[in-house]
Each structure stands twice: as C-alpha cells, then as structure tokens.
Amino acid sequence: MITRPSLDQLGLSAGKKARLYRILHDHGLRNGTAIFLPYDHGLEHGPRDFFGHPEASDPGHIIKLALEGGFNGIAIQVGLARKFYWDYAGEVPLVLKLNGKTDIPSAIDPLSPVNATVEEAVRLGADAVGYTLYVGTPAQQRDFAQYLRVREDAERFGMPLIVWSYPRGTAIDAKGGRDCFYAVDYAARTASELGADLVKVNFPQPDKQSGVPEPYRRRFSPAEAIEAVVRSANRTLLLVSGGEQAGDEAMLEKARLSMEAGATGLIFGRNVFQRSHDDSLRLVAQLREILAKYPS
Amino acid sequence: MITRPSLDQLGLSAGKKARLYRILHDHGLRNGTAIFLPYDHGLEHGPRDFFGHPEASDPGHIIKLALEGGFNGIAIQVGLARKFYWDYAGEVPLVLKLNGKTDIPSAIDPLSPVNATVEEAVRLGADAVGYTLYVGTPAQQRDFAQYLRVREDAERFGMPLIVWSYPRGTAIDAKGGRDCFYAVDYAARTASELGADLVKVNFPQPDKQSGVPEPYRRRFSPAEAIEAVVRSANRTLLLVSGGEQAGDEAMLEKARLSMEAGATGLIFGRNVFQRSHDDSLRLVAQLREILAKYPS
Amino acid sequence: MITRPSLDQLGLSAGKKARLYRILHDHGLRNGTAIFLPYDHGLEHGPRDFFGHPEASDPGHIIKLALEGGFNGIAIQVGLARKFYWDYAGEVPLVLKLNGKTDIPSAIDPLSPVNATVEEAVRLGADAVGYTLYVGTPAQQRDFAQYLRVREDAERFGMPLIVWSYPRGTAIDAKGGRDCFYAVDYAARTASELGADLVKVNFPQPDKQSGVPEPYRRRFSPAEAIEAVVRSANRTLLLVSGGEQAGDEAMLEKARLSMEAGATGLIFGRNVFQRSHDDSLRLVAQLREILAKYPS
Amino acid sequence: MITRPSLDQLGLSAGKKARLYRILHDHGLRNGTAIFLPYDHGLEHGPRDFFGHPEASDPGHIIKLALEGGFNGIAIQVGLARKFYWDYAGEVPLVLKLNGKTDIPSAIDPLSPVNATVEEAVRLGADAVGYTLYVGTPAQQRDFAQYLRVREDAERFGMPLIVWSYPRGTAIDAKGGRDCFYAVDYAARTASELGADLVKVNFPQPDKQSGVPEPYRRRFSPAEAIEAVVRSANRTLLLVSGGEQAGDEAMLEKARLSMEAGATGLIFGRNVFQRSHDDSLRLVAQLREILAKYPS
C-alpha cells in the first residue's frame, strides 16, 4: 500500500500550502481527505443535466448543498462564481474552474478553452483553480501552452491547481478508450509531470483491454489498477471522479478502493445532485464515512 | 413564476451597477425593465436591410428614433458611434457592439471578430458593451478566448456586458436549429456560466423537435419554454430579441410571455425600424405598455 | 442630392481634424475636395505596371508629378516613403499605405498583411494612413483583427484613416462580382461601420446583376448607384477610385457623377501615370476642373 | 582526431560558464566530461516504461540513483522537479527539461510544446535547461519560434541550453530515417547554428543508406561518422544518447567511440534505470571508466 503524501512533502509555496491546508483541514472532515462538488454541467452538457431534478439547475441551491453536505469545495465556472458564491463566501471553499466548453459540436480531439484567470480566482476568494487537460489529443500543443500560462499564474499567486486529467481523442479511443487503465494511468502521470498539485481522474477499468498497449494487456484487479494510478500520480494528490451516475454500491466500492490505495479524496457531481435533496445528503454521509477512515 | 433578479443580487461591481442602474432606472420606463434598439444591420446584412425604408439607412435618424421612442439604449458599432452618437450623447444610453461581421461569405461555423474595445466604449460614454457569442460552433475555442479578453476589460472598467448568445453551426443545425428550445436554453445558460451580465436570446420555439437531444423531445408550451430559459439564465438578465420581422400580434405575445416569465426586457431592431416613423412609434408604445406591467 | 459632410460633423479628434484640414484645405484646390495619387503598384502588381512608361517606375518622378499636378496627397508604401518622400517632405501630403501584398500567388480569399505602423507614419510626417480591407472574404476574422490594431493606433495618434474597401473573394464573385452595386455599396457601409474616416471604393456598376442579392436586382442608373453608395458611407468621406485605365471620357463622367452625388474626391493611379508626363498633367487639369465645382 | 572544445572557447557569458563549470568540474568525474540521467519517460512514453522495474516509477528513487551513480545532472520535467528535487537540491545538478509531449497521438511531424520556463529553472536552482528540437519537420516554423524564446531567456539568465536535437518527420523517414548519419549530422549542425550550448544526439548509423542524400551514400565507419558529427557540432558540446536499451557491450563501444571522437559526454536513461539498482550502478561505473580517459 502507498502512503498518501502529506502537504509537507509536495514542495509547495506558502500560498499553495495555506490554501490546501484550508481545504483539507478546515473544511469537510478536517482530516486531510476531501470531497468536492463539481458543478460545471450547465456549460459542459447544458441545462438538460438538470431536467430530472429542476432544483439542480439553481446554482444557489447547489452551493447550499455543498455547505450542508460538508464538502471541501465547490468547483464552478466564473459566471456562477461571480453571481452566486458571494452569498456563501468563505463558508465553503471555491474551486474556480478556469476552462470549459459546450458539448454541442463534436469534439473528436477536444481542447477546453480558458474563460477565466487565476487572478480572477484570487479576487473571488477561491482556494484552488481547476483546469481540464485533454491528455492524448493532437491538440496537446495548444493545450500545454494554455496550461502553462495557467500554471505560471497559479505559481505566482500561490493558488493550488487541480487538473481534470481526461484522456480523450481518436488515439485514446483506439488504445482502449478513456477509462481503460492505460489511459487513466498515463493521464495521472502526465498531470504529475506537468506540475499539477491535485489531479482528478476517473476510476480505471482494467478489464478494458482491447487496443491497449503492452504491458497493460494483462490481468489487473481494480485495486491493483487504482494503486498503480496513485503511484503514477506520486506526489500529486489524487481525486477520483464519480463520472456518470452509477449504482450507489458500485460507487461506494470505488471510493473505498481509491482511499485504500492512497487517494486524497473524491469529486462527485451528477451522482450527488441528480437525486432528491435528502437522498443527496444520505449518499454524502456514506462517502464521508469512508473518508473518515483515511486521515492523514 | 420566476422573480426577475434585482441589481442587488447580481454580484456587480460599483461601476457595473451604476451603469445598469442608469440604463434601467434613468431611461425608458425607469421601472427596471428595458427595451433596446440594435442597429448593426449595416454591417451584419449590408445596406439592403434599409432599402424598403431609406431613412433607416441614416444612423442619425435611428438614434433620434431611439430617443423619441423612449428606448433604454441603442446598440451600434464603433464607426457609427464615433460619427453619430455625439449629437445625442447622454440623451440615450449607448451600447457599443464590440464585434460583428458581414454576411457575404458563408458562415457555417461562424465567429464574430472584435472591432472595438471596452476602453473605447468608456471613452465614448457607453453604458454597456455587446458581444456576439456563437454558441455551439467548433470555433468556440477562439470565440471563448476573444470573449475572455472582452469580459476581463469589462470587469476592469465596470462596464456591463450584454452577450448576444446565438446558437449556430452545423451541430446546432443537426440538433434542432438555432431557434429550438434546446439551442436557446443552452445558449442562455452558457452566457450565464461565462459571466455575462445580460443575455440576448431569441424566443425559443419548443415545437421544433427534429433532432433535439433528450430530454427536450417532449411537449413544452411557449410559456414553459421561455420560463425554462429564464431559469437557465438565472442571475443573468434576459433580453428577448425580435428577430426577423413578424406579425405584430405574434411579436407582442412573445413580449408578454417573456416579461411574464421573468425577462428583464426586449431588444427589437428590424421589427421597429423597417416601417414608417409613426408606425415605429406606435409599436414601441405597445411594447412599453407591456413592460410597464413588470416593474422591479 | 446628398450634401457632402463637413469636417465639423465627423466626430473627429483634434489631431485627425488638423491633418484632414491640411489635406483638404491647404493642398490641391483648397476647397474641401481632394484628388490622391496612389502608387503602390510596384508591390501590388510588380514592375510590369511601369513597363510601358519607364519613368513611372521612379518613385521620385511620381512624387514630383503629384506635386506638379496639385494632388492632395500621394499614397505609398513605407519603403518608398523612407527613401523618396524626404525630398518633397511637407510639399505634398503623404498617405502612408500600411498594408499590401504581391499578386504572385493566387488570392481567392485575400488578406493584405500590414508592413508598417501608424507610429512610423507619424515619424515620417504623414497626414493620413491607408489600409486595404478585403470585404466579404472568409479571412475577415484576421482582417478585422489586424484592422482594429491599425484603427486604435490611428485614434491614439490623431491620424486620419483611409480604408481601401475592396469587395473580394469567392462569395463576392458569386454575388455579382467586385464592382457590382451590391458589393460596392456593402463595402462602403462596412468601412463606415468599422470607423474609417475616408473610404476608397470603385465606381459601382449597377448593370452587373447576375447573382446579386435582392433587392439589388432592379434598375439603378449609375447616378442612383453612386448616390446610394455615398448614403451608405454616410459620414465617411468617399473617394472614388479610377481602377484600371479606361477611356478618358468615361472616367471624367464617373468623376462628375461621384462629385455630384456627394463624394469628397478621387483617387487615380494608373489612369494618371500610365501616360506621358504632359498627358498626365492635362488629365489632372480636367479632373481638377470637375472638383472645382464642388467646394464645401 | 578532434580536440574537445574547452569552456574558454565557447563565447559563454559568465552565468553560462559558471553553471557549466559546476556541471563539468564540480560533479561527476570533475574532469570536464559528463554523464546525464534523463528521466522524462513518464511524460514521453507514459508509466509503461517503468512496468518492468517498478521502483523506476518513483522520481525520488531515480534522483537518488543519479546521486549515487555520480551523474553530472538529472533531466526532468517541471512537475517532478518541483515535487522531488528539493530533497536533493544542490547535491546533483538539475537540468530542467522545458518541453515534452505524450506519445498517445501519432506524431508524424511532431512539435514538443513548452511546459516550463527558464525563469522557473532559475527559481528551482537548475544548472541547465533542455529543449527538444525536432529537426526536419514541417513544423520547424513554430518550433524555431518557440525555441527562440527559450534561447533568449537562457541568454538573459545565463542558463546553459542543451538541445535534444532529434531528426523527425516524413521527410527524415524518406531520407534514411532518424538515426542515419545524414540525419544525425544535420541535427548536430542545426543545433550549433541555432545557438545550443550542448547538443544531445543519437549515435549515427552510417550503414543506413536507403534514401539518404548524396554525398552520404558511401562507406563511413562508425568512428568516422561520430567524428563528422562532432565536427558538425563544432563548438557545441556533444552528448551522445543511449536510446532504447541495447546490449551493454554495444553501448559501451558507442560510448568509447564518442569520447574518442571528441564528445563531451553521455546521456543515458532507459539503459540505466531499466535494470536492478545494483546493475545500474555497475553499468554506470563502466561508463565512468570510459569518461575518465578523456579529461579536458
């Protein structure tokens, strides 16, 4: 088993450490773990993600949910942050998501354009910024260039940087797909090599073998796979994503395996808000129970 | 029914609030609603839009019409603003439209290039700036980047930003077209996520069902549709566009439904100026009657 | 008939007005009209334009011709301005042409790249700058962006901006061609919307009807056409171009119609210098006779 | 035989000389030769390069290996440098690799995007920076532009610049391939012409004759080939790369020939770390024996 890295080991500047400490030890379970609520679906997927649960379309409602559920932070785009975060400013940490795109045009080899700056995140009182990096696309030249500017600003302002490290593109599709162990493992390592402070990945699916490169073409248990991903992320704190809504039990199992492997926490959106308010809080309570077992 | 958000709720800087207050409470009906006169057709469509009504080709005539009709603002390109606005400076608010394009080349996946700056808007005494965002095109990468620079300048100068949020492109065409409920709803939300202060949309047509994604493929009344759009715009003030000239009664009905749903106002161009002067004023009077019923 | 706008109506800064006053009232006929000598053919077409009249290849000769002919300005590229204008500095106004290209590669959808700056024009003592805008091409995104930077500098330095507003590209070819009334009319309006101080257009040919959009598909006399173009340019001073060499009588007639319609002046190159020195001066004298009838 | 250039001959600024002196005379054998450990495989190839030797996935382990093995420097990406170099700062020189890419998408004509700056290298206490230049691709326009900015910063900060000069692209493939003598020779010269301080090349394979241009189509011994490459690099210090793992004897022979020809040193990654710890140290000892014979 891998020991989760402590804040002291990460080579952090004072500003980054102060903000990460606030997220990990002043909010949520205050035990060094974290659960984040991402809410950029209105841009990424459009309002249809809220159709089944109309109150989910109201950003104010969601921020309140993050507060009631004891989340360590809410990740939103700048427009919602400007208009809704003020009401709860300081009560729950803000992760300003700096890039995003609609899913209207096909995005075979996507790039997520920046729509806000780290400086704006500072002005809004954010404790971290988020950047979606599409690992493996031919657009990586422009993506890395755009990312570099964000990372430099994050260094300059002492702002923790969470990378949504998403394998995408035709090459990934041909090499096992976005959730295969190869893709997730490479994505975690890429974020670490490129200087992310935290990295958000999907839970790897080692049974997806078709097309994956050697030496990924052999048996890995889910536990082995997530352990390898944590190892690839090394001193980059790992957050495991919920992805599309799935059965609660499967989801809780992923959460357990991830924390056991050394992940720092979870980042769950649709799984949390695409249900009734009470049901959301019930699920979050279960997730918090798991996190409570892995203090650091 | 949704309550129209008040200026106090929008997280506005002093400069933005001062200018929006001026537009909404010092002009027009002075009741928190607004009707704008957009006049960028000379660039967007060429002089042919004025052929039927030659006096409509004269920017001075149009600004005078905005004044006489009690509009809350006139939206024009920088060339006309420099040459004609001086004559009426301060009498009617100026919305400087910052981007635009000719319709000569086909624009399957369009982008509207910037031709003026927020700083220039400040210099000209504008009370808001306008930006056309083509939601859903593959050019969204360059569009978002260009938009970000405009939005940052608008924040810096305390200048309200009105986004012309226009669904466009081959993907939109395949998913119901630019006026379908799905497209308009997503466009409203996109403007909100990306930090617009006001958003201009077309009235949604929920009966356009061909190709639209689930869960938009079911019955929505026009009233339900515009209400959902207002909800998607949340704390972004909604302006409903007139679009191409249509029958007066249909247009007045759209205006009524929009205001009832929580829109802040209307933005009507060709419907207003492609008729005789007296007829224009008569129509505007009818629209003002509607607005008068929705003070805030 | 349209009254030609006076300098007082144009919303000009002091610097722009001072320089335009110098061009229109201190040179040429000093009556508010203007005739310019453009001489960028060496770049745009290559030396072949001078083969029939070898002395035309000598920039010194041409500047002297502009002086002798009583022109209101000479429009040249930066290289020639640096090397030859010094000899006549102050004697005839300099219009520094800021962009240009060779005609060697095919240019189906052209863009004219900038090769000099407004600041350099100031340093060289220019009284105006020129910019070629290719209206109607798919390159309008980059063209407008490039133009914006030029226009901003022109505002900053109080430098009058003359836009060579040239309809071009496959869409224009399909909609009547570069000289049809539709194309010229739209080009004049585009320059006005985008903030040109003066606009150079070709004389419209209303008989070119094939492919032009409604409502241009009907009878317009040349006089009606040029009047409409002047109206579309509104407070942007209109200069009518000579284009390729044509018969003198036809050319003089165009000049007469243009001035009668409210144009501010003419800009004639090959028609002037592709003939003997004496013949050039004789033609210019005839053009001046026409201009003398339209003081302002 | 060619004499290896001394630091005094290279036209170095004080800062560059100080840092190179530190690398070449304060570390490793302290005799003017060098052996570097490159460790950017996690980004360039993904974690699979470490599968056979799990401890190789741990950056801390690798830096420790560089220290124990008496390397003159370790070349890593910024993320690993930030998180792991602090533990050994000053004990072994840091070469901050400034660009890199994943190998997920096909890269027929590759470009390696920058993900860190020279300024950051200074902040991290690096003694050199590395840049991968893909010589011979159609992307050379953007590559040279990107490289220029790096080189200018390196001049400004007195930071030695090591160019990974890699022949790549369809044209190279057609002209003998990336390892043929023609390709390696041209790449060495290109780095010298473009101002590299050190250049990393693969050992040339003069027997690869298919497609290479005249006059490379004749017999060259490996010794003649590497001598010619050293000559082409002239006053740019040459580092020979290990490339993919090969037999130890072949590798040691390449090292000998390179040093004999006038190379300054070696840069060996997978050959070193894709084996057990003891075996790594044994190999390094053999390489150091060779270097010890070529003091300068």
Next chain:
Amino acid sequence: MITRPSLDQLGLSAGKKARLYRILHDHGLRNGTAIFLPYDHGLEHGPRDFFGHPEASDPGHIIKLALEGGFNGIAIQVGLARKFYWDYAGEVPLVLKLNGKTDIPSAIDPLSPVNATVEEAVRLGADAVGYTLYVGTPAQQRDFAQYLRVREDAERFGMPLIVWSYPRGTAIDAKGGRDCFYAVDYAARTASELGADLVKVNFPQPDKQSGVPEPYRRRFSPAEAIEAVVRSANRTLLLVSGGEQAGDEAMLEKARLSMEAGATGLIFGRNVFQRSHDDSLRLVAQLREILAKYPS
C-alpha cells in the same frame, strides 16, 4: 546607365548610415562597393555542402577566409556568431542572419522562421542584419508580419537591413521560375517597397520565358535585365548573389554586368568556399578587380 545611389540619398538614420559607411568605406576596397561572404549553408543545406572541402565546415576557417580575402562582411547565423565571431570581432563586419530553415522537409511554399533578434545583433557588434523574404508564396501574410517586426527593430537600433529577396512557391514556378527576369525584378521591387536597405537577388535569366507574365515575354539581354532590376530596386542597394557554383568565367561576367548596371556589390558563398584556400583567394582577387572599377 543608372548611377548607384550614394548613402546620402537613402533617407538613412544616423545609426544605419554609420554602420553602412563602416561596411562600405572602412572594409573591403573602401570604395563604396562590397563583397559579402554568406555562410548559412550548414543550416540551409546541412553539412553536405562542406563534404568536398572539409575545412569549409569549420566556421573559424571561413571567418578567417573573409578576413584574408578582404570581404566587407560575413553573414552567419546566431549560433556561429556567438561561438566564433569573438575571435575576429571588429576585424571583419558581421551580418547576423536572423532567419533560416533546414531543407529537410519539402518547402513548396516556404517561410523562413526567425531564430535571432536585432537586439542580439547589436549585442554581438553586428553592422547589419539579414532576413530571407520568400516573395510570391501564399505564406506572405506571415512572412510580411514577421518581417515587419524585424524591420521595426532595425529602425529602432539603426541597424542596416539586408533582404535576401527570393522568389519562391508554386505560383513563381508556374510563372517562369525563381530565376526568371520577372521573378527577380518583382523581388527587387518588393524589397524596396517594404523598406530594405540592401537587397540580395540572383542574377536574372531573361531567356527563361515559359509562363512569365506579359510584358516580360520579349527579348531582354542580360545587361538590360540586370539594369531593369537595379532600377526596380531604386534606392535599395543591390547585391548580386553567386547562387550554385558555376564556371568562373560566367560568374565573373555576371559580376561585371551587375556592377556596370549599378549594383553595389556581390554576395558569394559556395562559389568562394567550395574550392581550395588558394583558389578561393585567387577568385576573390578577380572579383575585387571588378569592384575596383566602380567606386562611388
């Protein structure tokens, strides 16, 4: 016959005149003519250009040759300038070549990317900078933009700018090829229009008639052709290139015709260094004899 322009006529700033005076009157024959040694072949063609004459691969050897041969300057890339020019600094003028490319990828419509700056040329003590402009390619938009930045810096620092004005691209190939009179004549004029101080062209070949535009399709003697080119360059000093190695007599004849027509000098590379040292000096002596006859 055309009189070669004197430095007084060129509209030069003090800095440009001082440096050109140094080149033309303090070096070489000190009579206002010039012969330059270009040595960028290592980048443009690769080391193969030196295979026949191995000492030609040594930049130190070449600079020494320029000194012994009494050249007015040596044109090299920044890497060689940094590493080798110091040894002879001040003894022979340095022309820093600012752009260049490898010939590995096919370059149907080429662009030569910048790899050094005018500021760096100043720092290195250069007396001029060189820029390759590929006249006639579709890339002229980016080329002109890049060139503008170089020219502006050259103005700012008073640094003479020599344009390698090379007709290239598919359109040129279709219109007579890169050496036809039309191409060379247009290239000379383009450099003059765009503000070059000196222009390097190939000697025109008026017998290449296939495809050239009217009115170039008639008989021109070589003498008439080079005279026309000098006329097109007007106040831009003309340097005639040696091009690929040819017979000595033909080359000397070209030199004679060029100087007789009003060229300022010659720029000969491979013709000079692709022979034995003594033979090089013998040829240079013959060229100097010709230059001696055209003082200014």
